[in-house]
Amino acid sequence: MNLQSEIPLEYMTILSTLVFFIGLTGVLIRKNLITMLMSIELMLNAVNINFVAFNHYLYPNRLEGHFFALIVMAIAAAEAAIAIALIINIYRKFSTVSVDDVDELKY
Amino acid sequence: MTGPKIIFFVLAAAIVVFSILSIVNRKILRAAIYLLFVMVAVAGLFYMMNFQFLAGVQLILYAGGVVVLIIFSILLTSQINSKLEKPRTSHLIPGVITAVGGIVLSAVTLLQFTFKPSQSASVEINMQTIGLQLLGTSEHGYALPFEVISILLLAALVGTIFIARKT
Numbered sequence: 001m002n003l004q005s006e007i008p009l010e011y012m013t014i015l016s017t018l019v020f021f022i023g024l025t026g027v028l029i030r031k032n033l034i035t036m037l038m039s040i041e042l043m044l045n046a047v048n049i050n051f052v053a054f055n056h057y058l059y060p061n062r063l064e065g066h067f068f069a070l071i072v073m074a075i076a077a078a079e080a081a082i083a084i085a086l087i088i089n090i091y092r093k094f095s096t097v098s099v100d101d102v103d104e105l106k107y
Numbered sequence: 108m109t110g111p112k113i114i115f116f117v118l119a120a121a122i123v124v125f126s127i128l129s130i131v132n133r134k135i136l137r138a139a140i141y142l143l144f145v146m147v148a149v150a151g152l153f154y155m156m157n158f159q160f161l162a163g164v165q166l167i168l169y170a171g172g173v174v175v176l177i178i179f180s181i182l183l184t185s186q187i188n189s190k191l192e193k194p195r196t197s198h199l200i201p202g203v204i205t206a207v208g209g210i211v212l213s214a215v216t217l218l219q220f221t222f223k224p225s226q227s228a229s230v231e232i233n234m235q236t237i238g239l240q241l242l243g244t245s246e247h248g249y250a251l252p253f254e255v256i257s258i259l260l261l262a263a264l265v266g267t268i269f270i271a272r273k274t
Contacts, residue, residue, distance in 0.1 A: 003192035004110045015119050015215045019126050020143075026130035028224055029194040033205040034181055034245030035135060038142050041173060042124045042126050045149050048165075056156040058222065060143045063240055069250050072258035073168050074256045084180045085271035091184040098192075 006027065015102035020046035033087050033097040044076045114155060121148040133191045136183050143174045157229075158235055 007080055026039030048069045055065025087097055094102050109123040122145055129141035153162040194202070230236065244250045 005116050006109060009224070010118070010217060011115065015122065015219050017210055017217070018123050022126045022130060024209065025202045025206040028205060029128065029198050030191070030199075031194075032191055034177060034184065035138060035191065038177060039130055041135040041142065041169070041177075042129070042145065045145065045169070045206070049152060052153055052156055052161065053246060054156055056158070056224050056229075059217060060225055062247065063230065063232065063236070066158060066161060066232070066237070066271045067241065067252070069158075069201065071162065071252055071256055072251075073164060074260065077168055077172055078260055080176055081263055081267045082270070084176055085134055085267040087180055088183055088271055095186050098196070 009053060009057040012057075013050060016046040016049040016053070019043075019049070031098050031100055033090070033099060035084075035086070036099070037083050039081065041076060044072060048072055111155065115152075118151050121145075122152070133193070135185060135189075136178065139178050139181060140173060142177070143170055146170045146174060159233060160232065160234065161191055183274050212242070 022045065022052070023039045023042030026042065029037050030036055030039065051065040051069045051072070053065075054065065055069075090102055091097055096102070125141045125148070126146040129145065130137045132138045150162045150165040150170070153165055157183055180193060197228065241249050241253050
């Protein structure tokens with residue numbers, strides 16, 4: 001299947017731009033730690049779309065973007081696990097996950 | 108409109124609509140489910156571009172792993188029926204301005220640049236190629252990143268247990 005004649009690369013990059021900035025807005029407007037983590041996952045996904053699209057369109061003879069996307073996914077999974085451990089710990093100490101109420105380093 | 112084009116636009120519309128819904132919805136569990144839909148649509152996009160292995164990893168790792176972990180932590184930390192507070196206007200306005208400004212800036216820059224599609228023949232992506240390159244030490248080998256990632260995952264595992272344990 002030749003995708004290049006059907007869908008220009010610009011469509012893919014515009015799509016990933018939209019998703020990235022939607023995720024950024026989510027980080028900026030939400031106060032809940034879990035929602036902010038979800039927005040960060042959205043941003044990482046947008047980056048992955050870009051890597052894969054550039055690999056497919058510009059360097060189809062190599063697999064650089066493929067492995068970059070794989071590594072980003074592994075880091076995203078590790079990051080989500082650490083973040084959720086922190087969130088659960090914060091909830092135990094403060095009984096809330098809102099960033100406004102968590103304002104002490106030492107308790 | 109041909110087949111791939113229709114599929115692309117359906118997937119793109121799903122990705123954009125569900126990601127907007129997942130950040131504006133005030134019920135957090137629904138937001139997590141919308142995030143799941145985004146992940147599945149992105150996996151479809153990878154499949155369209157002939158990266159079957161990556162699409163599978165996306166489904167297993169994101170849809171099966173990260174979203175389940177997020178739902179798990181939502182259930183541990185908040186009541187199901189509780190609604191998130193409305194974003195304050197003093198946060199909403201800068202956030203939306205940043206998003207619109209960033210999208211316009213990036214889109215203008217992107218559309219001014221002309222990408223030259225490659226004419227070289229595409230490599231066949233099967234498990235053998237992926238495995239050989241992932242553990243290869245020659246020119247296109249990724250043995251070092253692979254080992255670094257495995258150490259990172261070990262560190263994340265130990266760190267998560269250390270952080271989340273009860274003292």
